[in-house]
Amino acid sequence: MATVSRALNGIGPVRKATLDRVMEAARALRFVPHSGARSLSTRTTHTVGLVLPDLHGEFFSEVIRGADLAARRRGYHLIVSGSHNNPDDMAAVLRAMRGRVDGLILMSPELAVDAIVDEVPAAMPVITVNVESKRFGSVTIDNYDGARAMLRHLAALGHARIAFILGPRGNADAAERLRGYRDGCRAHSIVNAPELEIGGDFSEASGYAAALQLLDIRPQPTAIFAANDAMAVGALFALREKQMRVPEDMALVGFDDIPIARYVTPRLTTVTVAIAELGRRAFELLLESIGNKSSRRPPRETLSTTLVVRDSCGARHAAAKRNRRSTGGIT
Amino acid sequence: MATVSRALNGIGPVRKATLDRVMEAARALRFVPHSGARSLSTRTTHTVGLVLPDLHGEFFSEVIRGADLAARRRGYHLIVSGSHNNPDDMAAVLRAMRGRVDGLILMSPELAVDAIVDEVPAAMPVITVNVESKRFGSVTIDNYDGARAMLRHLAALGHARIAFILGPRGNADAAERLRGYRDGCRAHSIVNAPELEIGGDFSEASGYAAALQLLDIRPQPTAIFAANDAMAVGALFALREKQMRVPEDMALVGFDDIPIARYVTPRLTTVTVAIAELGRRAFELLLESIGNKSSRRPPRETLSTTLVVRDSCGARHAAAKRNRRSTGGIT
DNA sequence: GCAACGCGTGTAACCGGTTACAGAGTTATG
DNA sequence: CATAACTCTGTAACCGGTTACACGCGTTGC
Numbered sequence: 132m133a134t135v136s137r138a139l140n141g142i143g144p145v146r147k148a149t150l151d152r153v154m155e156a157a158r159a160l161r162f163v164p165h166s167g168a169r170s171l172s173t174r175t176t177h178t179v180g181l182v183l184p185d186l187h188g189e190f191f192s193e194v195i196r197g198a199d200l201a202a203r204r205r206g207y208h209l210i211v212s213g214s215h216n217n218p219d220d221m222a223a224v225l226r227a228m229r230g231r232v233d234g235l236i237l238m239s240p241e242l243a244v245d246a247i248v249d250e251v252p253a254a255m256p257v258i259t260v261n262v263e264s265k266r267f268g269s270v271t272i273d274n275y276d277g278a279r280a281m282l283r284h285l286a287a288l289g290h291a292r293i294a295f296i297l298g299p300r301g302n303a304d305a306a307e308r309l310r311g312y313r314d315g316c317r318a319h320s321i322v323n324a325p326e327l328e329i330g331g332d333f334s335e336a337s338g339y340a341a342a343l344q345l346l347d348i349r350p351q352p353t354a355i356f357a358a359n360d361a362m363a364v365g366a367l368f369a370l371r372e373k374q375m376r377v378p379e380d381m382a383l384v385g386f387d388d389i390p391i392a393r394y395v396t397p398r399l400t401t402v403t404v405a406i407a408e409l410g411r412r413a414f415e416l417l418l419e420s421i422g423n424k425s426s427r428r429p430p431r432e433t434l435s436t437t438l439v440v441r442d443s444c445g446a447r448h449a450a451a452k453r454n455r456r457s458t459g460g461i462t
Numbered sequence: 463m464a465t466v467s468r469a470l471n472g473i474g475p476v477r478k479a480t481l482d483r484v485m486e487a488a489r490a491l492r493f494v495p496h497s498g499a500r501s502l503s504t505r506t507t508h509t510v511g512l513v514l515p516d517l518h519g520e521f522f523s524e525v526i527r528g529a530d531l532a533a534r535r536r537g538y539h540l541i542v543s544g545s546h547n548n549p550d551d552m553a554a555v556l557r558a559m560r561g562r563v564d565g566l567i568l569m570s571p572e573l574a575v576d577a578i579v580d581e582v583p584a585a586m587p588v589i590t591v592n593v594e595s596k597r598f599g600s601v602t603i604d605n606y607d608g609a610r611a612m613l614r615h616l617a618a619l620g621h622a623r624i625a626f627i628l629g630p631r632g633n634a635d636a637a638e639r640l641r642g643y644r645d646g647c648r649a650h651s652i653v654n655a656p657e658l659e660i661g662g663d664f665s666e667a668s669g670y671a672a673a674l675q676l677l678d679i680r681p682q683p684t685a686i687f688a689a690n691d692a693m694a695v696g697a698l699f700a701l702r703e704k705q706m707r708v709p710e711d712m713a714l715v716g717f718d719d720i721p722i723a724r725y726v727t728p729r730l731t732t733v734t735v736a737i738a739e740l741g742r743r744a745f746e747l748l749l750e751s752i753g754n755k756s757s758r759r760p761p762r763e764t765l766s767t768t769l770v771v772r773d774s775c776g777a778r779h780a781a782a783k784r785n786r787r788s789t790g791g792i793t
Numbered sequence: 794g795c796a797a798c799g800c801g802t803g804t805a806a807c808c809g810g811t812t813a814c815a816g817a818g819t820t821a822t823g
Numbered sequence: 824c825a826t827a828a829c830t831c832t833g834t835a836a837c838c839g840g841t842t843a844c845a846c847g848c849g850t851t852g853c
Binding site: 161163164165166167168169170171176178185186187188189191192193195196199200203206208209210211212213223224226227228229230231252364390391394395396 | 492494495496497498499500501502507509516517518519520522523524526527530531534537539540541542543544554555557558559560561562583695721722725726727
Binding site: 466467468471474495496497499500501503504 | 838839840841842843
């Protein structure tokens with residue numbers, strides 16, 4: 132028994148001949164170690180839990196994909212569950228996972244993560260995604276930098292009045308993007324009046340409503356920066372209904388680079404994030420935490436973003452016009 | 463020990479007072495049963511594996527969501543993994559899951575599921591999603607019926623030459639949709655010439671290419687039915703480039719109702735499938751199979767589809783025109 | 794008043810691995 | 824040649840639950 136265990140796990144001294152015999156027998160009997168038994172004696176499950184606010188949409192599926200890939204490579208498994216952004220469900224999920232996972236990846240931008248700390252055993256390694264937390268390690272998106280890059284781009288295109296559609300109050304991503312917008316305005320001497328910041332909640336409908344509101348502002352802004360793509364798409368539909376051409380009459384940009392961004396007309400200029408990478412890094416950091424329990428201070432990491440210039444901001448439009456002029460009207 | 467077990471699991475005879483004491487102590491000690499130990503003695507893990515071909519995209523994330531919801535309600539957990547539609551990866555995933563799950567949900571439209579049967583222990587309950595299999599139970603989409611409904615709709619709109627963009631060879635969904643198309647043609651006396659069936663592989667690029675090919679056919683078809691939405695979107699872009707108006711010059715419809723379908727211009731008429739339901743039902747059937755090991759013949763289920771009429775087929779266009787005429791030009 | 798019975802609780806075997814330790818066999822060393 | 828040192832293998836305890844079974848006690852029936 133002991134020798135078999137040593138042979139199969141490739142540890143300890145085992146004669147080559149014995150090892151071969153064990154391996155042969157294992158194959159013949161289609162032997163599969165019982166994970167429960169192993170986890171019982173080693174007190175480790177080789178499984179990590181991934182708790183997402185919701186399982187809807189491209190974004191989360193990408194996070195899962197990234198984490199799955201990384202986990203598989205290291206011989207780990209992923210238990211996935213959604214929390215509906217609901218504290219009770221979240222607590223239930225965490226309770227259910229106790230004892231079956233070696234660590235947790237938590238994503239819950241709207242829920243204060245530190246509040247659910249009680250549900251997590253003190254010794255359990257945790258990495259949060261897109262949330263800052265005092266106690267846990269985290270992987271976040273550089274929302275601030277992304278928003279700054281967008282402002283720089285819009286400023287370069289000559290926009291001096293840029294409206295901003297806010298994300299939900301209390302959402303960490305939304306707050307950082309707003310901060311980037313404000314600092315960007317200041318840096319490029321762009322008007323940053325309170326009436327140019329319109330409420331929204333990341334939903335398409337709220338983007339639609341916000342755009343309608345914005346059209347009544349005088350003097351009218353020349354560009355709209357929505358805190359996420361879903362709201363930008365909503366705004367696009369509102370503008371279309373009001374016969375405003377994008378980008379000619381109004382530039383429009385978003386954040387996230389959801390797949391739909393490249394399918395709407397005009398294609399949406401936005402900020403892209405390597406979402407799968409988010410999942411991958413979260414797992415890697417978690418594995419590190421599991422490895423050295425010596426509770427050093429929790430690891431933190433920020434993923435950079437990239438500006439994606441498409442059609443809705445007018446940059447290509449302007450370039451094309453310039454081009455047409457310079458080549459003497461040949462098209 | 464025994465009494466504690468009985469109390470916590472609520473089975474067997476336990477005096478109320480004892481039960482209360484146990485519960486109280488458990489709460490005070492934040493007692494959490496060790497899942498490995500339990501699984502060791504009960505030979506059950508309360509966990510099921512969900513193996514998807516890829517973790518990309520809305521479709522799969524919806525399947526996960528449906529399965530997660532159902533699993534949670536029954537106190538089960540979901541181990542998720544992607545197989546990349548690659549037999550080796552698939553085998554590795556299945557091997558790794560052995561012993562940690564009570565059952566499997568497999569989705570792998572391109573891989574012949576019966577071929578990987580060897581990797582699955584004979585006693586392991588399995589439900590396949592969107593694949594027919596001799597040995598396992600399955601949940602499938604009524605692709606045939608959906609395609610027939612679409613043909614009926616197009617026929618009612620007066621189309622007599624309808625082109626079809628095929629899905630990948632060997633894909634079960636694709637084959638059924640093609641069968642529905644063909645039978646639909648026959649049923650509504652629509653031309654079903656071989657040149658009207660153009661190859662595709664479910665990718666947007668293949669839809670683009672197929673549409674370009676279709677424009678050279680004489681006499682030209684008046685409608686294009688793509689075997690999935692991604693190809694329909696590709697076709698839409700091709701038509702747009704060739705200055706063909708949709709639906710005026712060419713009707714265009716798809717299948718799946720992916721989120722993008724309602725964001726393109728014109729909004730795509732398509733066939734919708736309750737994808738989350740697919741995951742939910744798969745889990746429910748699996749649980750049944752786990753429940754009565756008495757190997758009755760594997761359960762099978764087919765989910766019905768619904769035609770979603772939007773703008774790309776011309777139905778609303780025709781209705782609007784009719785309406786305009788009847789109301790004397792008032793818009 | 795004693796046997797039969799039922800209820801509630803405790804004891805111990807068992808699930809299938811891992812691992813400390815003992816012991817057998819082999820080689821190196823004095 | 825005896826002993827030490829080392830290599831390999833086997834034994835048994837242990838991980839933390841579940842559950843068959845034994846047992847003690849109060850109730851009922853004759």
